[in-house]
Amino acid sequence: MTEAQPEQFRAQSHAFNQALPKSAEESHGTDSKAPLPKGVVLDKDGKPCRTCTSVASWRALTKQAQQSSSSKTESSTSSATQSMPATVARSTPQPTEVPADCPPDVEQLGRSTWTLLHTMAATYPEKASAEHQEDMQGFLKFFSKLYPCWVCADDFRAWMAHPSGRNQPKLSGRKEFGWWMCEAHNEVNRKLGKKEFDCRLWEERWRTGWKDGRCD
Ligand SMILES: Cc1cc2nc3c(=O)[nH]c(=O)nc-3n(C[C@H](O)[C@H](O)[C@H](O)COP(=O)(O)OP(=O)(O)OC[C@H]3O[C@@H](n4cnc5c(N)ncnc54)[C@H](O)[C@@H]3O)c2cc1C
Numbered sequence: 354m355t356e357a358q359p360e361q362f363r364a365q366s367h368a369f370n371q372a373l374p375k376s377a378e379e380s381h382g383t384d385s386k387a388p389l390p391k392g393v394v395l396d397k398d399g400k401p402c403r404t405c406t407s408v409a410s411w412r413a414l415t416k417q418a419q420q421s422s423s424s425k426t427e428s429s430t431s432s433a434t435q436s437m438p439a440t441v442a443r444s445t446p447q448p449t450e451v452p453a454d455c456p457p458d459v460e461q462l463g464r465s466t467w468t469l470l471h472t473m474a475a476t477y478p479e480k481a482s483a484e485h486q487e488d489m490q491g492f493l494k495f496f497s498k499l500y501p502c503w504v505c506a507d508d509f510r511a512w513m514a515h516p517s518g519r520n521q522p523k524l525s526g527r528k529e530f531g532w533w534m535c536e537a538h539n540e541v542n543r544k545l546g547k548k549e550f551d552c553r554l555w556e557e558r559w560r561t562g563w564k565d566g567r568c569d
Contacts, residue, residue: 474531475560
C-alpha cells in the first residue's frame with residue numbers, strides 16, 4: 354500500500370477527533386495496547402478510521418472505550434456512579450438504528466459513492482469527446498487518491514494500475530465506461546465476499562430502470 358499525503362493524514366485525524374468520544378480516542382491512540390474489536394481499521398496515524406470501518410465494529414469500539422473509561426472511574430467513585438455503564442450499554446443503539454444524520458461508516462459511504470460513480474457512467478456521453486475523456490480520467494485519478502476510506506482507495510488504485518493495463522478506465526463512451534465501472538465494483542464485491550453483479554444489467558440498474566417498469 355502506498356503512503357498517504359500529509360494533508361490526507363491531517364484530514365483523517367481531524368475527522369476522527371470529531372467523530373469518536375474522547376474516551377475511545379484515549380484508549381486507541383498510537384500508544385494503546387488494548388486489542389481493537391474485529392473489523393476496526395486504523396488510519397495511518399494509528400487512530401481508528403471511521404470511514405474505513407463498519408458501524409457494527411465502530412459501535413464495538415465505542416463500547417469498549419466507554420467500558421474502559423468507566424472501569425477507571427469505578428475504581429475511584431461511589432456505587433451510584435458504578436451503575437452507569439450498564440445503562441449506557443443498554444441504551445447504545447444497534448448498528449441498524451444509527452440515525453441518518455450521523456457520519457457515514459464504510460458501507461454507507463460506499464453505497465453513496467457507488468451511486469455517484471454509476472450515475473456518472475449512466476450520464477456519460479454515448480461517444481465522449483477527448484476533453485470529456487480527459488476530465489473523467491482526471492476525476493478518477495484524484496478520486497482514487499482522495500476517497501475517504503484509505504484502504505479502499507489504495508486497493509482501488511492498485512486495481513486500476515494493474516501492470517497488464519487491463520483495468521485502466523475505458524472512457525470512449527457510455528457503454529464502455531459503464532461496463533468498466535461495473536467491473537470495478539465487482540472487484541470490490543469479490544474482495545468483500547459479495548455476489549458479483551451481472552454487468553449486462555448495469556444500464557437497467559443505473560440508467561433506464563428495470564424492464565418490468567417498477568422504476569417508472
Ligand atoms: C471505490 C470503492 C472501494 C471500496 N472498497 C471497500 C473496501 O476495501 N472495503 C470495504 O469494506 N468496503 C469498500 N467499499 C464499500 C463497498 O463496496 C460497499 O459499498 C459497502 O460494503 C456497502 O455494500 P452494499 O452491499 O450495501 O452495496 P454496494 O456494493 O454499495 O452496491 C450498491 C448497489 O449497487 C448495485 N451493484 C452492486 N454491484 C454492482 C456492480 N458491480 N455494478 C453495478 N451495480 C452494482 C446493487 O444494486 C447494490 O445494491 C468501497 C467502495 C468504493 C466506492
